[in-house]
Amino acid sequence: MATTADAVAESTAPQAGPNRPLWRRRGARWFAAAVVVAQLALVANGYRDPHNYFAFQPFNESSTYAVELVRVLDDGQRVPVPNGRWEGYDWNELIDWGPLRSPWHQRHAFSGIDAVVDFLDHALDWMADNTPGDTETRYWEATVTYYRNARGPHVTVIRSHDREVGDP
Amino acid sequence: MTATVSSASATAHWRDRFHRWLSEVFDEPASVRGAAVLRIVLGPCVIWHLRPFLADALDGITYHDRFQQPWWAWYPNAPEGLYVALLWIGVAAAVLMTVGWWSRIATGAAFAVVAYNLFLSQTHFHHNRAFLVILLAGVALCDNGRAMSLDALRRPPPDDRALVWPIWLLRFEAAAVYFASGFSKLIDPDWVGGRVLHDRSVRYQNEVRDAIGDTLAGPVLEVVTARAFHWVLSPAAVATELFIAFGLWFRRTRLVAVWVAVAFHVGIEVTSHVQVFSVIGIGALALWAVPSTRDRTLVTPSRWVGWLDWMARFDITVAPGASWCMVDRDGTVLEGREARQFVRTRLPATFLFSRFWRYR
Numbered sequence: 412m413a414t415t416a417d418a419v420a421e422s423t424a425p426q427a428g429p430n431r432p433l434w435r436r437r438g439a440r441w442f443a444a445a446v447v448v449a450q451l452a453l454v455a456n457g458y459r460d461p462h463n464y465f466a467f468q469p470f471n472e473s474s475t476y477a478v479e480l481v482r483v484l485d486d487g488q489r490v491p492v493p494n495g496r497w498e499g500y501d502w503n504e505l506i507d508w509g510p511l512r513s514p515w516h517q518r519h520a521f522s523g524i525d526a527v528v529d530f531l532d533h534a535l536d537w538m539a540d541n542t543p544g545d546t547e548t549r550y551w552e553a554t555v556t557y558y559r560n561a562r563g564p565h566v567t568v569i570r571s572h573d574r575e576v577g578d579p
Numbered sequence: 580m581t582a583t584v585s586s587a588s589a590t591a592h593w594r595d596r597f598h599r600w601l602s603e604v605f606d607e608p609a610s611v612r613g614a615a616v617l618r619i620v621l622g623p624c625v626i627w628h629l630r631p632f633l634a635d636a637l638d639g640i641t642y643h644d645r646f647q648q649p650w651w652a653w654y655p656n657a658p659e660g661l662y663v664a665l666l667w668i669g670v671a672a673a674v675l676m677t678v679g680w681w682s683r684i685a686t687g688a689a690f691a692v693v694a695y696n697l698f699l700s701q702t703h704f705h706h707n708r709a710f711l712v713i714l715l716a717g718v719a720l721c722d723n724g725r726a727m728s729l730d731a732l733r734r735p736p737p738d739d740r741a742l743v744w745p746i747w748l749l750r751f752e753a754a755a756v757y758f759a760s761g762f763s764k765l766i767d768p769d770w771v772g773g774r775v776l777h778d779r780s781v782r783y784q785n786e787v788r789d790a791i792g793d794t795l796a797g798p799v800l801e802v803v804t805a806r807a808f809h810w811v812l813s814p815a816a817v818a819t820e821l822f823i824a825f826g827l828w829f830r831r832t833r834l835v836a837v838w839v840a841v842a843f844h845v846g847i848e849v850t851s852h853v854q855v856f857s858v859i860g861i862g863a864l865a866l867w868a869v870p871s872t873r874d875r876t877l878v879t880p881s882r883w884v885g886w887l888d889w890m891a892r893f894d895i896t897v898a899p900g901a902s903w904c905m906v907d908r909d910g911t912v913l914e915g916r917e918a919r920q921f922v923r924t925r926l927p928a929t930f931l932f933s934r935f936w937r938y939r
């Protein structure tokens with residue numbers, strides 16, 4: 412006859428081996444196999460992905476970069492953006508993210524130069540979408556001068572998407 | 580014919596071993612104390628990780644107010660109030676994790692909050708945060724409240740055993756982190772040749788001066804900014820990571836690998852602040868403890884062993900005035916100083932300062 416203590420012990424004992432339904436035993440194995448395969452795939456993908464997400468390649472470079480940021484107006488005029496300030500906006504306040512802070516100074520490229528250039532590209536688009544008070548700028552352009560592991564300089568130019576110019 | 584029979588027999592042998600291993604990993608309960616130790620370590624790390632997000636939230640700033648790069652367009656964006664509430668739920672879950680109250684649910688909740696926050700924006704990604712998410716997921720999958728928890732005090736389970744396949748999965752993940760990091764540097768000539776570390780050392784030498792003062796910094800910088808120094812340091816760093824990745828898997832090298840890993844993480848934290856990575860990296864080493872407990876007997880006159888035996892390596896009898904005597908898993912008997920030294924190699928708090936290489 413089962414006692415209360417037996418019932419408690421049974422309820423707290425690990426459901427192992429033949430006590431577990433087959434689908435749970437098989438499910439655990441398939442789940443673990445899927446995790447292993449996914450992790451290996453992510454590690455391999457890190458050699459292609461500039462951000463190497465979940466590929467665990469920290470401190471991969473010692474690269475530096477600096478950005479010359481200009482606003483390109485509707486008439487094609489190129490207006491420099493000294494210290495990231497224009498029309499009441501401030502790059503550092505808008506972006507507010509350490510790796511892209513004050514990029515007009517020489518900066519360490521967090522997670523590698525390719526990752527920084529990719530983030531800068533997205534940051535320019537984000538600025539284009541989030542500065543409604545700026546009614547003049549057609550698009551932003553960033554000239555990135557970088558040293559990959561102290562070799563360089565290399566230069567690449569990126570720009571935001573076009574935006575509507577006119578009244579806010 | 581003989582060769583064919585021999586080959587078939589070897590194949591059958593390895594197949595049997597593999598099936599036994601699979602059964603051991605997936606079906607046989609074993610001690611989850613390693614996961615419990617990691618749960619306790621992860622709790623404060625979750626709070627440490629969420630702290631800057633909470634500090635911003637207290638100033639009225641969330642990810643909505645700054646540059647963000649969504650991972651996926653379909654990923655739900657929490658409104659500001661809900662987002663801040665989720666962060667606080669993460670903190671509460673972390674506290675519950677540490678004390679072990681509703682351990683598994685709390686770990687799951689902490690995982691959900693940290694993972695949700697990580698995947699809100701690619702700008703939230705750091706390798707240490709990814710590792711934190713993985714560790715939280717693995718510990719949540721494990722019945723981690725069976726040891727070292729208020730849950731175990733309130734409703735004592737018959738033992739600390741449960742299914743340990745999540746621990747094996749976390750072992751793989753931890754080894755993968757060291758391997759991926761080491762291998763990527765091994766195949767990068769700039770890294771293994773010392774160029775990357777040398778350039779960083781030169782660039783950040785002012786920080787060294789600020790940290791330790793000009794008098795001490797002079798001779799230190801003379802060494803660490805020398806190009807030749809990095810011809811040695813960089814390959815050594817790569818070899819260290821790869822050794823940890825493989826050394827943890829084998830019983831004969833495991834203790835050395837754990838010791839090297841602790842030194843490695845402390846070194847990284849001192850030279851480059853890496854958020855929660857050092858602490859969770861050291862905490863995850865608890866996963867490599869053999870998942871069986873109290874399977875060595877120890878007679879000791881001292882009470883401190885019981886207090887420091889967090890991994891429950893010993894079945895301890897405290898006998899005032901008795902001399903030390905320890906019986907190992909294989910029946911080996913050690914007495915006196917030998918027993919004391921062996922015990923030190925198995926206690927997390929004294930392991931680093933013991934002669935562990937004598938008792939592998």
